[in-house]
Amino acid sequence: MAASLMFRRINVALANLERTLVELLNPRGPPPDAFCLVGVEGYRVSGNEPKPFSIKDIIGDGLLWAVPKHRRSLEKRLKRKFGDPEYVNKLILPKTTLRVCNTCGDDHEVGVLCPTCYKKVIEETKLMQDKIQEELKLEPVETEVVVLYNGEKDDKPSEFWQGKRIVEMEKERPSWFSKNLTQQTTQQPATTSDVKPSQLG
């Protein structure tokens, strides 16, 4: 007990001495540092401090691109967006070159065959071509070819088809394929073997 009382008295005496020394050295100055909140510094937890800012945290391993230096003018932006009607037009314009087929009612471009009518015709054409090639083989082609459908060969006498190579399709004639075509191609075989002379003026 006596020892602690002694220590306290010494402590107080030292504090008094310090105060008097400060008053002597700095009579009109602000209160000494001892009155500031110096002790707060000691309570902070280490590691919670904010890190100093670094550009590396943002880009990491990547790299930084260049950025536009000048403003792109409005004319240039519009031209790039919509193109030019004279050169490269980027606007979607309605087509005015479409017409309706008079036969089937399908749409087609002007000057171009109607797709549905053409498909029908070309399918039949391919069948006929295959049949003709099957019939002709590799022999020299010396006569016109007539394509007949089911039951058409017996309609006319055999003299009618004289000088013609008859190819028969094993099916009925399509309703849209006119029969008159066969009549157009008929012609008499040549009776003379004369060669036409060259006609110089």
Place this chain on the structure above:
Amino acid sequence: MNQADVSKLVSQLRIKVNPRLRKFRNPGGPEERLNKLRKTVTALIKHERIELNYPRADEARMYAERLISDAIRYGDCHKTTMEMADYWLTEKQLVHKLFKVLAPRYQNYNVSFSRLYKAPRPYPGDKNLKAVLELRGNPFPSVTPDTQSNRNLIHNVLLDEAKKEYRQKKYEEIASKIEMEAEKMKTTDAATKETSV
């Protein structure tokens, strides 16, 4: 001037001949271009109707027309023409066809021997123009629609309606005539009955 008319020295074609020939993509050189066209011309003479890319069709058409024209003009005893036919037709059975079938067929034609159409393309799809090249007088159905007998044309529709109206009038007349006769018969029958009674 005792000089041949130059315009009659070469075959006059009835198609437009391009002033500048197309080059095409031919890594094998100019000979390759002609080989390509030979294939097309042979196919045209063989099948009479082919479908292909437009530029090639237009180019091959000129050679085919010239070949047929020469065949008509000089015949099969002309050495140069025969050599040309031998060159252009890679399948030799078609040389016979050229002189024996096509030359007589086109002898009296005053129009071109072939026709070139623009073929439809699927949309959306390949934007390259396609063509149908065919010889005239072929046995296949026509690719162009029959415009003469189109029932949907306005004058045909009007004529049809007029025909219908005329027929209806006639039927009414006939019906009224029959009725009149029937009535007459009835009255005469009644009169004869009365007289007999």
